[in-house]
Amino acid sequence: MISKLRKSLRQVKHKARGEKLCCAPLLEVVGNGPLCSLPTEILIMIAKYLPPSSLAILTLCSKALRYKLGAKYYKADIRNSIESFAHKYPPIQYFLKIYWTYHQNAWSPSLTPNLPELKMFLYLLARDSTSEIFCFRCERQHSPNKSDWVTPWRPWSWGNCESLDGHYLRYYYGRYFHFERAQLAMQKHRRGISPRKEIKRLTDLSSIPNSSSGMWPDMRTLYSIEARIISNRLYVKAVRKRIYAMETSETVFERIRRRLYICPHLLEIECLVRNIVDGCSVHDGPHENEDKIDATTLSQCKYCLTEMRLDVMETRKLFTGTRSIIVTTWQDFGNLSHPSNSDWIAHLATEIPYSVVKFPLGSIRKTFESKPPDR
Template identity: 25%
Template sequence: MGPIPLSLALDPKDTAASTAPWMKTILPTFLAGIRRKTSPHASWEYSDSPSPKSDSLSSLPTELLQSIADFLPTSSAAALTLCNRTTFLKLGSKYLTSINQATVEPYTEWYQTQDQCVRPSPAQVEREKFLEQLSRDSLEFIYCYYCKKLHHPEKTGSDRNCTRCSKSIPFEQRRPCTQLERYQVHSSHLHGDFNHSRVQNLMKHYRHGRDYSNLLKPLNKTWTSYRDGFTFQQSVQCRVRNGRFMVRTQHWLLFAWANGPDVQLPDHYNLGLCPHLTSTGYTKYPGRLDRLLLCRATHPHCCECGVCCGVKACKDCPTEFQIDTKLLPEEDKMALVITTWRDFGKAQSPFEPEWEHQTHEMLNKVHPCPRFYLGEIKASYERFDFDAHQTPSMIRALQIKKAYSPTIYEPG
């Protein structure tokens, strides 16, 4: 992919007319979607008639306003130019032209952290800051740190293959943010609709005091899978706590159980708590999670085991988990219930330490895991009571007599 000029900073796929000059089409289209901070329901008007509120700016000498802008960083001066028609006429296109001269390459090196990439020039840094400032007041667009553009957050997932509409986009023609999703592991331990673009937009609304409940609903999901020998159910619930995006995931693994020391876990299930803690069933080479699950299954009535009971933590990312059991004696079955609490940080950028460590296991060899006290993440999310989270609908879904069926999704 070639360099991206500022004229294409707003993704052409999100505009009605992308072939016309950007100052006449793209910029007004973007400004039309911006709301004033003082009045969230009022929209910007890009017209030729000055507003009565701009009389004080009109009386300000042009030389004085230009001197003020010269003391500002280029990104702030360019943003000041776009405040209203008066400032645009007085300051001209000097700072916008300066921003436009800086071009950047999309971020596609999924295996590298931001510190490992080529450091951007000062002009490129100012360009990124300018686009970040434009995205703050927009209800429709975010600044994508992978594409280096402004685009709708839903566009990140729209380029993936869609089996329901028989739509297939070649991998090399997808957006950089969509390409990077292929190498990230959110879908293996959360779900396919979870990505940074959606979380970034949600957290932006939260920081500006806007209602983000509708943005939170698509991220909360519950689904049940029926397989030969076991039933698997996963529930994902997201919350914002103290300015941080946090996720609680609960995994239910129901299988036949006979009381005794020779307990075996089912085969061929896929259980992922985070990029570093996974279990796929019975194996000759068990990992840490396999050993904990097997230990808990051998003594489901004991809650004082120092090995498998209580809150545990991942050594490589801000994730805490707890293993509980639920016995169904009438069916001679037992459910291993693994609850995880994960901290994704402020989610302003995908290059924050918390988000990077939750994304791919290879990145943890570069930077150490952010420090946290054991039980801190769980306590920040909620006061957890295992029995209170067992709803009748969840138990009924687990007890359905099916040997195999496609995954059934339920409202989160």
């Protein structure tokens, strides 16, 4: 406290005498990133080829870049807004806030802002991150943890980024299985970093309720799930199992609740697999030889190309009997380059076969079981 008072008194004396204070030390121009370590001449050459909006964002990345490029590279119409929002938001977020402020009069809640240069900049920036992704839904950079909860999405909502098209997969694999978390796993894999942590979280079964209520029947039947990245594509193997007493009389509601959903297009009921869209039965191949692995032991969904195998086992004890239904599925979710990627969209609830890659029957299971995962 005494030192602060002495410093204030010294400043007052200097002002009263008209003396100039010593200059503050220069800003350290060496940053941590490879871009900051480039010579100033090279940075200026790069700046001349960038559009004004991209250049304005570039100067917000670090103090070293802002010091080297100078204030003349700031876009004039955002300079004042940068100063006013600097104390509220991190660089990327308050630039988005600035853009929204300029366009709030013409903004429509049904449309997302269109700023290709900013989107591309954030996308390229996120590719080098090990913990964050560029979210294609809310068009900003954040952690996949923000997408863990199922909440309605609204344009420019800073609190959540979830859209409704991912809810169907959550009903099958839990709330941690969504595009953003799988996107980070693939992003780390492409950089040569092990995505073991993201894969483990993606297949976490702890989010599945243990309640006996009928709200989550398809999730409670999930016995195991395993995910692998093979040839830069995400493969998932899931096993679902349900057991019921054969002699017990059931009501219509109990029979409906006992249905086992295989994918958004197929369900198992009364030991038969039926297509939800047209109601036709999907006949599984014979299972005489359990060790035989070929196309005759599988069925394939014609919409999402999910490969499945149905096993029925009966156990009888005196006057009672139980029947176990085991369904094993193999799925290919593609390289997850974008939420509208055809291989990802095909696994959502839609009647149109989106998948461009036509996998022969048995190829997805063979790839998952025979090929080792990428390291």
